[in-house]
Amino acid sequence: xxxxxxxxxxxxxxxxxxxxxxxxxxxxxxxxxxxxxxxxxxxxxxxxxxxxxxxxxxxxxxxxxxxxxxxxxxxxxxxxxxxxxxxxxxxxxxxxxxxxxxxxxxxxxxxxxxxxxxxxxxxxxxxxxxxxxxxxxxxxxxxxxxxxxxxxxxxxxxxxxxxxxxxxxxxxxxxxxxxxxxxxxxxxxxxxxxxxxxxxxxxxxxxxxxxxxxxxxxx
Ligand SMILES: Nc1nc2c(ncn2[C@@H]2O[C@H](COP(=O)(O)OP(=O)(O)OP(=O)(O)O)[C@@H](O)[C@H]2O)c(=O)[nH]1
Ligand SMILES: [Mg+2]
Numbered sequence: 001x002x003x004x005x006x007x008x009x010x011x012x013x014x015x016x017x018x019x020x021x022x023x024x025x026x027x028x029x030x031x032x033x034x035x036x037x038x039x040x041x042x043x044x045x046x047x048x049x050x051x052x053x054x055x056x057x058x059x060x061x062x063x064x065x066x067x068x069x070x071x072x073x074x075x076x077x078x079x080x081x082x083x084x085x086x087x088x089x090x091x092x093x094x095x096x097x098x099x100x101x102x103x104x105x106x107x108x109x110x111x112x113x114x115x116x117x118x119x120x121x122x123x124x125x126x127x128x129x130x131x132x133x134x135x136x137x138x139x140x141x142x143x144x145x146x147x148x149x150x151x152x153x154x155x156x157x158x159x160x161x162x163x164x165x166x167x168x169x170x171x172x173x174x175x176x177x178x179x180x181x182x183x184x185x186x187x188x189x190x191x192x193x194x195x196x197x198x199x200x201x202x203x204x205x206x207x208x209x210x211x212x213x214x215x216x217x218x219x
Contacts, residue, residue, distance in 0.1 A: 014128055017096035021103075021131025028108040031214045032116065034130050036154055037138035038147075039120030042164040044072045045197040046138070046206070047117060051079035053207060059110060063102050064117040065094040072117060082106065093124035096131060113214045126153040134159035134213065141165050142172055145179035148186060155183045160191040160209065167196040 025032050035043050047062060054060060061082040064072040073085030084102050086094060099116065116132065118125040126135075137158035139147055142165060148155040155161065161183050163176060180192050193209065195202030 011127060014096045017100055018129035018131040021096055021100060024108060025114070025131055025133070028111070030108050030111045030114050032114040032130070032132040033210075033213065034116045034118060034125075034132035034135045035138065036118045036122070036125045036135055036158070037120065037140070037164075038122045038143060041120070041138045041140040041143065042197050043117045043120070043138055044075055046162070046164065046195075047076055047115060048079070049197045049200070049203060050115070050207070050210065051076060051081055053203070054079075054081070056080055059112040060115065061106065061111050061113075062115045062117065063094075063099060065098070065119040067092070067119055076117075088119060091124075092119055092121045093128050094118050094130060095128045099130050113210070122147070122151045122154055126157060136160045136162060138162045138164050139179065141168050141174040141176075145175045145182065148179065148182035152186050155190070156186045158187065158190060160193070162206065163192070163194040165196060165198070166194045166201060167199045 035047070037043055044064065051060070051062070058081070062076050063084050063086055064076060065086045065088060066072055067088050067090060070085040070087065073083050076083045086098050086102050088094065088098065094116065116130060135154070135158045137154050139161060141163060163179060176194065183190060183192065191209065193202060193205045195206055197203070
């Protein structure tokens with residue numbers, strides 16, 4: 001009897017559910033984006049600034065993953081858009097089943113854009129398809145420019161790399177050119193942008209990218 005390694009079995013099941021989600025998103029023309037980064041790179045603050053700059057009638061919702069708390073959903077829930085926390089009880093990533101369950105009761109027909117903040121982790125979330133149209137990787141300038149070399153999986157699969165916290169560039173040794181070179185060495189087609197959610201620098205580019213992704217699909 002052949003033994004299928006457990007990980008492959010789990011991922012196979014995940015892919016099946018993710019394919020169902022992708023079909024539902026397509027049927028309702030919902031663009032779904034999966035934000036992935038190390039803990040603390042600035043996913044939630046960027047999403048807060050994003051929601052804060054949307055018009056109140058924008059058809060957007062957010063799912064946010066966390067191992068333990070609902071802190072991020074509390075932060076994101078202040079902007080008047082539907083937000084749900086997915087607490088993974090120890091798991092280091094979201095999976096498609098968690099997303100499927102979290103969407104229960106939401107009318108996808110009422111949405112154009114679904115933003116998913118994954119659990120802070122640069123490795124585990126990479127292998128789990130959530131039915132998203134694109135993965136976005138955030139890399140803050142405090143993490144070191146070598147991260148694309150050390151964690152190639154996510155940098156190879158992401159459609160966009162957002163370099164965050166650029167307001168801190170005067171204080172930390174981070175070579176933006178090298179970070180981009182390393183990331184593009186893995187993924188030449190990847191879009192790259194730099195921003196500070198704190199000061200607002202570069203946020204216009206992010207909003208334009210998001211609008212374009214929401215309207216036309218991946219830029
Ligand atoms: N200086 C500076 N700090 C930032 C910026 N963006 C986020 N931060 C700070 O970095 C810390 C972490 O930000 P979060 O948005 O919570 O990061 P996260 O990626 O959502 O974290 P997890 O959900 O734990 O993975 C907070 O103290 C933020 O205020 C930025 O652009 N500049
Ligand atoms: Mg967060």
